[in-house]
Amino acid sequence: MGLNLLNEFVNIDDCPITESSFVNQCKERLEKHGALIIPGFLRKKALRKLIKEAKENQGKAFYSSSTHNIYLTPRDKSLPDNHIFNHQIISSKGCITTDQIPENSGLKIIYRSILFKNFLSQIVQETSLFEYDDPFSSINIHYANEGQELGWHFDNSSFAVTLLLQKPLDGGTFEYVKDVRNSEYGDMGYETANKIVLGHETPSVLEIEPGTLVLFRGKDSMHRVTPTIGDLTRMLVVFAYNAKPGISLSKSAQKTFYGKVAHNN
Numbered sequence: 262m263g264l265n266l267l268n269e270f271v272n273i274d275d276c277p278i279t280e281s282s283f284v285n286q287c288k289e290r291l292e293k294h295g296a297l298i299i300p301g302f303l304r305k306k307a308l309r310k311l312i313k314e315a316k317e318n319q320g321k322a323f324y325s326s327s328t329h330n331i332y333l334t335p336r337d338k339s340l341p342d343n344h345i346f347n348h349q350i351i352s353s354k355g356c357i358t359t360d361q362i363p364e365n366s367g368l369k370i371i372y373r374s375i376l377f378k379n380f381l382s383q384i385v386q387e388t389s390l391f392e393y394d395d396p397f398s399s400i401n402i403h404y405a406n407e408g409q410e411l412g413w414h415f416d417n418s419s420f421a422v423t424l425l426l427q428k429p430l431d432g433g434t435f436e437y438v439k440d441v442r443n444s445e446y447g448d449m450g451y452e453t454a455n456k457i458v459l460g461h462e463t464p465s466v467l468e469i470e471p472g473t474l475v476l477f478r479g480k481d482s483m484h485r486v487t488p489t490i491g492d493l494t495r496m497l498v499v500f501a502y503n504a505k506p507g508i509s510l511s512k513s514a515q516k517t518f519y520g521k522v523a524h525n526n
């Protein structure tokens with residue numbers, strides 16, 4: 262699969278993902294800001310098609326609401342309930358999985374494209390990127406209806422790739438504070454995290470329009486998506502990759518995120 266097929270979906274003219282000057286510029290922006298946004302990544306026609314597809318499959322979404330701390334870990338009973346580590350936050354959304362996305366979808370063409378994977382791996386500085394071994398986790402579409410939100414958290418994965426398809430009338434804003442914790446050195450960032458949760462620290466906001474590609478380092482940068490306001494659903498694609506082949510999401514995580522467990526692994 263070459264540039265021609267990818268070019269049907271991705272605006273290669275404005276986002277020349279195979280050119281080293283563009284790649285280097287993207288890499289620098291990600292390092293400096295902890296986030297990289299590429300507006301107009303999807304061609305307008307492709308965006309319209311993907312919105313239609315996502316709407317057609319919305320009825321299949323698994324909706325869940327969960328209570329979690331910002332580290333996405335169980336409570337620590339040795340710490341008080343009012344400690345930031347034990348502070349509980351609510352997140353809710355709908356989700357469809359890779360197997361529910363049509364085989365000929367532009368999303369699968371982009372996700373599996375060697376050129377796209379090369380582009381990403383250079384930016385995040387991994388040798389190669391691999392899809393998930395389970396049939397659910399590689400490409401997800403998230404649906405946030407009115408009132409649904411993702412509470413403050415850090416990601417488990419070192420980077421995330423998203424594509425916004427539909428922006429709500431209001432709300433649904435991606436907010437983040439860069440480098441709150443240092444997971445590599447075990448610095449939990451309690452003090453800053455506490456200020457953020459209390460609203461005493463002003464987060465950065467990512468201005469994202471439909472068709473924008475976002476690369477985000479969410480492992481150490483605390484982030485959230487504010488509640489959707491109005492009756493237009495926020496629809497967002499998440500592309501998930503691994504640095505090694507053969508990795509599946511754990512069965513318990515599959516059950517929590519997708520409400521089902523794959524039987525083939």
Ligand SMILES: O=C(O)CCC(=O)C(=O)O
Binds near residue numbers: 416499
């Ligand atoms: O919805 C978004 O824009 C970000 C999603 C996110 O932070 C996550 O899935 O962990």
Ligand SMILES: [Fe+2]
Binds near residue numbers: 414415416479
């Ligand atoms: Fe996240």
